[in-house]
Amino acid sequence: MAACCFVCGKAKVVGNQISHSHRVSKRFFKPNLQTVRALVEGQPRRVRVCTRCIRSGKIQKAI
Numbered sequence: 001m002a003a004c005c006f007v008c009g010k011a012k013v014v015g016n017q018i019s020h021s022h023r024v025s026k027r028f029f030k031p032n033l034q035t036v037r038a039l040v041e042g043q044p045r046r047v048r049v050c051t052r053c054i055r056s057g058k059i060q061k062a063i
Contacts, residue, residue, distance in 0.1 A: 003030055006038075006047040007058050037062040 004011040010031045017027040033048045036059065040047065044062035053059060 003033065004048070005031060005033060005050040005053060007049055007053040010050050010052075 002011070012031070013029045015027055015029055016024045018024055032051045034051060034054065035046055035048055036054065037044050038047050038049065038059040039045075039062050047059075049059055
């Protein structure tokens with residue numbers, strides 16, 4: 001399952017982890033995804049959505 005938001009498409013971003021001695025290695029910034037039951041085209045479905053989309057009301061939760 002992809003680490004990507006169902007609504008906005010937010011996905012992981014690559015950056016650098018820099019130590020005190022300035023050695024560089026790759027690291028990932030992952031979005032805060034939650035699995036929720038949401039109405040998709042009128043039907044309840046489990047989707048992975050970032051917390052920003054949940055909080056802003058971009059999805060309608062299924063009961």
